[in-house]
Amino acid sequence: GQKLAKYRPTNASFAPNGDVYLGDGYGSGVIFRYTGDGEFVSCFGGTGTEDGKFNTPHGQWLDARDCMPKTVICDRANMRLQWFDMDNNHLKTMDVFLFPADIDIQGELLLVPDLHSRLTILDKEDKVIVQLGDDEAWRNRCLDKSEKMRASPDKWQDGKFVHPHDAAFDKEGNIFVAEWVVGGRVTKLRQVS
Numbered sequence: 001g002q003k004l005a006k007y008r009p010t011n012a013s014f015a016p017n018g019d020v021y022l023g024d025g026y027g028s029g030v031i032f033r034y035t036g037d038g039e040f041v042s043c044f045g046g047t048g049t050e051d052g053k054f055n056t057p058h059g060q061w062l063d064a065r066d067c068m069p070k071t072v073i074c075d076r077a078n079m080r081l082q083w084f085d086m087d088n089n090h091l092k093t094m095d096v097f098l099f100p101a102d103i104d105i106q107g108e109l110l111l112v113p114d115l116h117s118r119l120t121i122l123d124k125e126d127k128v129i130v131q132l133g134d135d136e137a138w139r140n141r142c143l144d145k146s147e148k149m150r151a152s153p154d155k156w157q158d159g160k161f162v163h164p165h166d167a168a169f170d171k172e173g174n175i176f177v178a179e180w181v182v183g184g185r186v187t188k189l190r191q192v193s
Contacts, residue, residue, distance in 0.1 A: 010024075010059070011058060013060040015062065018035070019034065023060055030044070030046055051093050054078065055078045056075070060074065060103065061105060065108055065124050071083070076101060076115070078095075079095060079098055079099060098118070099116045100113070100115075102165070113164035113165060117163070119133060119161070120132075138157075142162050142163065149162050149181075150180070151182040153181075153185075163179050174188055175191075
């Protein structure tokens with residue numbers, strides 16, 4: 001085993017065989033893999049900026065949109081997603097994000113809530129379809145510590161995200177966005193076409 005100074009997991013995902021990936025996102029930056037019965041299998045990652053390393057591996061998900069299962073991980077503070085095969089080998093890195101927090105997949109779409117005031121939706125080839133809420137002036141206001149936007153509901157605006165921490169599709173294709181703000185905030189985005 002690997003000796004850890006502190007262990008502060010952020011998220012888990014599951015392999016097709018039932019194995020569990022557990023990301024030590026606020027600790028060592030290591031992704032641990034266990035059997036469904038809790039037996040240690042392997043680990044990968046660690047803190048760094050090169051491919052295969054992480055700076056706050058926060059959210060993660062099983063990505064089998066192309067019928068080849070992969071683990072995709074939000075490498076939050078490195079502002080990117082990284083994909084790994086089922087043997088923990090790095091496959092690719094994508095860096096069109098600001099501070100990706102989590103992932104959800106429905107059909108061919110991959111949804112990434114970005115703590116910096118937007119959501120990104122990728123198609124099956126991982127090309128950006130849309131970045132919802134991508135408003136630089138609003139984002140700068142939300143990031144300005146003097147504004148205290150996370151703690152100021154009176155400053156929030158409908159249709160604008162402050163700090164999206166998680167997002168998920170429902171069965172109809174609507175998106176629910178949970179924000180990390182004082183008191184919490186959930187927004188429903190209705191699918192209209």
